[in-house]
Amino acid sequence: MSLRIVVTVKYVPDATGDRRFAEDLTVDRDDVDGLLSELDEYAVEQALQIAENSDDDVEITVLTVGPEDARDALRKALSMGADQAIHVEDDDLHGTDAIGTSLVLAKAIEKAGYDLVISGMASTDGVMGVVPALLAERLGVPQVTLLS
Template sequence: MNIVVCVKYVPDATADRSFDASDNTVDREGVDGLLSELDEYAVEQALQVAEENDGEVTVVTVGPADAADAVRKALQMGADAGVHVEDDTIAGSDAVATSLVLAKAIEKLEHDLVFFGMSSTDGLMGVVPTMVAERLGLPAVTFASEVTVDGSTVTVRRDGDTATETITASAPAVVSVTDQSGEPRYPSFKGIMAAKKKPVEDLTLDDLGIEASQVGLDAAWTKVLSFAERPPRTAGEIVTDEGDGGVKLAEFLASKKFV
């Protein structure tokens, strides 16, 4: 079984993130980057399925040179190979263009299953998995809390607020998983050393047959028009309780329209 996992190199969510004033895109230079935490769950599920079905896992990412770190982390976790699509004209691409690049890259690989995290920790849109599935003409089973594979049938459990759904699809298929699907494994020392010898293929837009006009900020369907820094925190109001603390609390909540 051949399994592809799409991962993203994102700014560290714990850092002080901001936008670049020159083009209103996320500033990726002033903050450390890493493999999106939500994508680690996709890598873990892909590895589990591969282990149970004698499969191989290939990781695909789209991004600048530093995005190779996301591929490297997945290889250290146990993936077998990587693909890195790097091209300067991709910068500023939105979900539509990103799904195009990923789909073209996946088409070059043998794939029975394509795994995604439920969204990236920077964009948080969660639409790329279904966009890629549409471009590839594959069924999409999304937001899976549990994934099982039996032959050519993939079954997922989707947990909602009020109900749990069981959904099946025939492979090849696209699957996105949530952060409830199972704790990602930590790379072992053996895995870290082995990752150095695993193959990583570098691709450009020309390799994928994509025109520069189809990607980048100018081709984006969605853009940030303006942004403002979060206002600094101000000192809170201290109320001395002289027997009427409850009344003052209720008045405060009502003034903020909380009650």
């Protein structure tokens, strides 16, 4: 038997850089370096620990929605040990809110197939933490949060 784990990750602006808003009132990411959200690194690490302690074959897929630069977040997760990556990139998604993002993530997760979905507790750029709950609702699965 195998276990398919999908980990949602987000490419966020480096918090040490200057942040400005673009004309469309989204964060201007052009002049700021980005990186894999630190809280999503914990989610990837949790998936790796599950794989390490499992008697089954485990396949870890990292998934992100974002611009071309978001590939850097996927590369980081792959370098940590994830098996594969999915990048949903569409210019029409620029500025999408949490509700829209959760819909896109849910569709991608359903297409990829999964047994377990892991998300960080929030992204370090918005720190809202609502996408995992919205995602669980869209997938029709239970959600466990804020584990320590």
